[in-house]
Amino acid sequence: MNTATTTTANGHAPHGDGHYGGALRWLTTTNHKDIGTMYLTFALIMFFVGGAMILAVRAELFQPGLQLMQPEFFNQLIGVHALVMIFAALMPAATGFANWQIPLMIGAPDMALPRLNNWGFWLLPPAAILLTLPFPLALLGIGDGAIATGWTFYAPLSVQGGIGVDFAIFAVHILGISSILGSINIIVTIFNLRAPGMTMMKLPLFCWGWLITAFLLIATIPVLAGAVTMLLTDRHFGTHFFNAAGGGDPILFQHLFWFFGHPEVYILLLPVWGLMPHVLATFSRKSVYGYKGQVYGFVAIGLLSVVVWAHHFFTAGLPVPALLYFMYSTMSISLPLAVLFFCWIATMWRGSMSFETPMLFAVGFIVLFGIAGLTGLVLADVAADAQYHHSYFVVAHFHYALFAGGIMGVMTGVYYWLPKWTGRMYSETLGKWHFWLTVLSFNLTFMPQFFLGLAGMPRRIPDYALQFAEFNAISTVGAFILGISQLLFAWNIIQCVRGRGAPAASRAWEGATGLEWELSSPPPHHSWEVQPRVK
Amino acid sequence: MKRPVSLLTALSACLPLTARADYRWSFPEPATPIARDTLAIHNEFMLIITVLFVVVFAIMIYSMARHRKSLGHEPAQFSGPRGRLQWFWVLVPFAILLFIDFVLMGIPAFHAVIEMEDTRTRADMVVKVTGYQWKWQYEYPDDGIKFMSNLATPPEQIGNAAPKGEHYLLEVDNPLVLPVGRKVRVLLTSTDVIHTWWVPQFGVKRDAIPGFIRETWVRIEQPGIYRGQCAELCGKGHGFMPVVVKAVSEPEYLAWRDAKKSELAQAASGSDRVWSKDELLAQGKEVYAQQCAVCHQPEGQGLPPAFPALAGSKVVNGPLLGMDGRPAAGSHVDRVMNGKEGTAMQAFKNTLTDVELAAVITHERNSFGNRMGDMIQPAQIKALRQEAK
Amino acid sequence: MSTHSAPGTPHYYVPRPTHYPVTLSGALFLLALGFILKINAYAPGPWFMLAAAALILYVLFGWFGAIIRESATRAYGDWEDRSFRHGMVWFIASEVAFFAAFFGALFYVRIISVPDLLSLLDSHGWTLYPEYQGLSWPQSGAGPKAMEFTPMGAWGIPALNTALLLSSGATVTWAHWGLLRDNRRQLILGLALTILLGFSFLGFQAWEYHHAYSELGLTLGAGVYGATFFMLTGFHGFHVTLGAIMLTVIFIRCLKGHFDAGNHFAFEGVAWYWHFVDVVWLLLFVFVYWL
Ligand code: HEA
Ligand code: HEA
């Protein structure tokens, strides 16, 4: 896809000294658009890889009994699916948005630290390879496959595990470095490269969302790095962090992991929550409602997210006061989110709406993420969580959040900005087909999983009791339709990149406002050589 | 815009279904006070969030239907209320949400948590539950009863070579037997990794954490057989370590208890007499199928590298014991009795009787093409146990 | 791409394309792969790591070399300078979070897990460690893995090291003052002293470790005490080493007269880093050695 993108991204302003052509250009680029493009391409590819893995899993779960794979391999697939989707698909996609859009939106010439920016991206492929290498190695008789502990690395299972755990540990380290670099770059760009006159309270909400995300990454990713480092030394260098025999505690790992893990879920969605008001305002032809409220909402979510982590292991036997504290603090996150929902709907209210694909995805996002959030809220209840925990109810909850919230949010952004990036309008009909197929098959896949969970089906099992058969069959069918539908998405993008489709105006959408729409589509190689003045 | 409307109604139609107590769509029939509590809370919450969902999105859908360009609706020009009004719009919804979160949902939750965590007051009996990869051990400390509970579903059914039984994957050889109407305090721990003891109809789920002890409690109201599963990923056998509890009336329970006691005494006494090799081989074959075949495979070919083969294994074809007649590190007896650190190979001295140990060791040395020809007597194992103490 | 700001409109410096980042990523991949193979006893591991080390050195020299040349040719103005400062601050912030994880582990085992293990019998009427009792800290646990050891006292080498590191913090600041008022002697002397103090700290730290292993029976495997002790002090020591190396580089650059009162981000960045390891040490001294 590289060569293809080349034509568009430098279709403008042939640029001067020291620029390589072909592949070298992509290896060495310091341009925020090139890097953004690479992030997004990588994310799309890994989305398919992670999806392919889970399709295998769904196929195994189509009926009771073991048909396709052994339990070990099943466990490896689900964990790597999760790690790939979260760290190699969703997060890079959001970072790709940041790279492309933040300089355009705040009137900056580029990102503040372009070389580190390039490094941030090029750390991802090695990490992705480390994550998946154990599969082929196992075929060569080296080790017994990838990490089989799920994406949560729980000790002592991960201490007991094979070489795959070590690969995952170092993959996480490298991904961590990448995220930190990206975050630093974004924070510095927003603080230091804003156009004159753009005060923080005029900063586009997308940038605000990403700013909070970046802070959360800097605060929590290193803790994850520390946790997996302790795991590594427990595995190979005789420490006892997670071993009672030495005075350690397996639950310590869960505290450390979820201190990262819960903020992580907001890290994944804050950029999307920042994006939504732009899209809604554009297609309602109305200004964003409650800008201040949303900014404070983001900040509140950021602060709350780091003090609620233990709701992920209520059943581990925490003392009662701790249970109550984590239950109530978790519930209170619904308040800032209620603010966001309120503002989103108020932005549409009495507007003049039209429903192009981005708007469809935005609306779909709001509804389905509403389900995710509301079920999250009941999960926060300690007593009821004793039933939900580690059942498919949780799996359903977080796919409503991660796929309908995260991935569909990203799709919203892609359809919204694709004309700006490629200078071409995507096919509206394909887009609409993609939306409806995705929404319907998504619910077909995951709605049944709520009921599976309630009926008592645990997660992470390769085979199940007969009473769960029907819902699992439905879910698998849904998953395959969902998967195939995503090919429409890929095709639509590829067409734009190849320069098919009607040329896009600089203001691609009638109602669009903001600096990014004042540059040509696609924008010149150096976005704002001369910074605009914001009044 | 017909389609989104129908879609949304479809969705919101799905949610309230979960509120029906009909177990197809909700929790299975509660069998303990806790379970009834959690079900009530679950239903209340589902109602609340369904209402929230409908209200919030009714407004949105109304707006989507009315305020469209295609209907020539002109965009209003507001970006947020000002002054007094602003405070109204901020404070009133917040008040409502706070009420929902911390009163409607918060108060029942509080009481349920308190009750759920109170394992001690007026507990009638104690049961110790220990998780192993991949089976449960149940112990009645007051009666000195202790036994393993293994998956009873035959491998053929899992491999689709045989039709699946009614309780596929939810059946065990020795269920946990409990009297109805008694408050049973359950103490949990594990020997290898974290497992989670879960019976949906009891409304309890508690982790069994290696090296630590956790507690929960049950008071079963109706006699019957209650089935659950391990709920924490614990390795390849995670999907195959069910929890089955058989609740019986007080007298039945007492009868079962005495029978079990004498049965165990029987087994123990077995280690005092001398066993013939054939007896050991016969017994050992069964034990192997029960305890070892999961990992080392029925024909002892194993699943390397995680689960080494026993056929031609150095350990199995090595010395039974060390020179000094003790289980030297890495000797066959040592490996089976004490297991291997940091692997799934556990210390079977904790779970098997002297006879079973002697039998399975003898079996391994004389099967899968291993021709050591020797054997070890239950009495020897018993002696080794004494020494270890 | 013009690298110099046209008069009037400020121009932000966007560096030319460079292969150093991607090369470094490749090196890190080799390093990780090699290390994984090594700890799992596969022969080629060390060779990968060796290759990686070489690559990394090459990149460090090349990349920093380029940056130094740029700053020498005044490619950067105050605008870029501000980016670097912000960047350094947030990088240090992430380092703080990394240490927080290990301090968190320390507090957790001291306040929660070890006391729990000691009170199993009281709280559950059942214990897994019949003959386990004693202080809740220092501790090496209850199981067969527990071992005898003497905890590291605070008032010997650690106290001395505290003095060394604190004074090194002072000297580097003193050097900075020298730089600010163009007093070259003070700058050079201050830096030289700082480096000296830094390396002597490391010397004592190494000695302390040897003492711990050879006489106190205090090893990485000595339960949670050993684990937290060595991981915390070890990572700190590692950061001090980095800091000292960076100081040395800065020292050489000072000798070459790269800096002046107006333009010396590199110097300040390193100084900040040095203060950061200083503060971490103070926490270590209090919570690991003393209390
Ligand atoms: C993007 C991802 C994402 C997001 C945004 C969320 C959002 C939330 N999640 Fe979720 N969650 C996950 C991803 C996510 N989660 C994942 C991946 C797991 C499983 C990890 C694993 O074990 O593998 C998980 C698991 C998980 C658990 C643990 C379950 C268990 O294992 O037992 C809990 C428990 O409290 C929880 C709670 C919440 C809550 C309260 C929110 C809140 O943020 C939701 C707030 C939103 C709303 C409340 C809806 C909008 C508000 C309104 C419509 C206004 C009106 C509403 C009210 C006033 C109530 N989540
Ligand atoms: C962003 C995060 C994300 C995303 C997008 C998804 C997407 C999907 N997930 Fe996943 N999932 C997780 C995060 C995510 N998941 C996490 C965190 C877990 C927990 C893991 C654990 O327990 O540790 C999990 C676990 C999980 C489970 C539970 C496994 C278990 O507990 O046993 C299931 C089961 O159905 C599932 C299904 C799906 C499906 C059907 C999709 C679909 O949406 C995917 C749709 C997309 C595609 C299918 C891609 C298209 C593919 C093709 C067209 C074919 C292949 C083509 C090529 C390769 C070229 N996921």
Ligand code: CUA
């Ligand atoms: Cu035991 Cu899962």
Ligand SMILES: [Cu+2]
């Ligand atoms: Cu969470």
